[in-house]
Amino acid sequence: MTDDHSDGNWLDAGVFPCPACHEALFRVNHSPFCDDYLLYCEQCANCVEVSYYDPVTIAFAERIRGEGMLDSGWPQTEATLRLIEGRLKPCSCGGHYRFDAPRRCPFCLAPVLIDMSWAELWPGYFWVEEDADPTAEQIEQVGAYMDAHKREHDLWQAG
Numbered sequence: 001m002t003d004d005h006s007d008g009n010w011l012d013a014g015v016f017p018c019p020a021c022h023e024a025l026f027r028v029n030h031s032p033f034c035d036d037y038l039l040y041c042e043q044c045a046n047c048v049e050v051s052y053y054d055p056v057t058i059a060f061a062e063r064i065r066g067e068g069m070l071d072s073g074w075p076q077t078e079a080t081l082r083l084i085e086g087r088l089k090p091c092s093c094g095g096h097y098r099f100d101a102p103r104r105c106p107f108c109l110a111p112v113l114i115d116m117s118w119a120e121l122w123p124g125y126f127w128v129e130e131d132a133d134p135t136a137e138q139i140e141q142v143g144a145y146m147d148a149h150k151r152e153h154d155l156w157q158a159g
Contacts (some may be wrong), residue, residue, distance in 0.1 A: 006118025020110035027103075036121060037081060038087065041045045043095030045106035045121070048151040050084055056156055060084060087156050106149065149159065 013028040030038060037050045037057075050057055060083040064076055081099040088097045094115035103121035113119050125141050128134045134142070 013127070015124045018110060020112075021105060021108035023105065024127075025105060025106040026110060026122045026124050026126040028120050028122075029118055031122055037084065037099065039081070039085065039097040039099045040101040040103055041093060041095040042098050042101040043092040044091060044102045044109055046063075046091050046093065046095075046151070047120075048088060048091075048097045048155060050088075050155060054155075055065060056087060056159075057084060058085075071091045073102060087159055089155060089157050091151075094154040106145070138159045 011029045011031060013026070015024050015026050016152075018025050032100065035052045037052070038047050040047045041049065047125070052058075061076070061080045063083070066080045078099075085096065085098055090096055100115070100117040103113035103116065103119060104110060104113050105121075106123050113121050123141075123145060125138055127139065
């Protein structure tokens with residue numbers, strides 16, 4: 001993975017081996033065209049997807065703006081994410097979801113991407129070569145992984 005994006009790889013996607021267990025991992029920057037935040041567990045490889053349009057997210061963003069704390073940009077987003085973190089249900093492992101948690105290897109749980117809150121980390125089989133279609137096996141593997149490791153519903157603790 002390089003900073004030269006002349007090849008069209010503007011999300012800096014690529015496969016590399018886990019430094020601890022050497023399993024193939026897929027890293028990609030979170031697309032600015034996605035309308036969600038991904039927060040990762042501080043203890044395992046699970047993540048939670050929080051929509052920009054979720055009523056709780058909207059209320060937190062409005063609260064930040066309404067208090068006149070921050071007008072826009074990353075400081076407002078970070079403040080909103082900190083509020084979101086405090087309301088999310090814990091992970092099934094007992095950990096807590098954080099927007100800036102290290103991304104952990106899904107095979108050995110070693111921290112792999114540290115201080116990279118804009119990056120996503122998935123098993124290597126998420127990668128599909130350019131101009132190729134995913135195989136039925138890849139589709140099944142990705143679906144099973146997402147079902148087991150990505151929470152999209154039942155996100156919030158009672159507030």
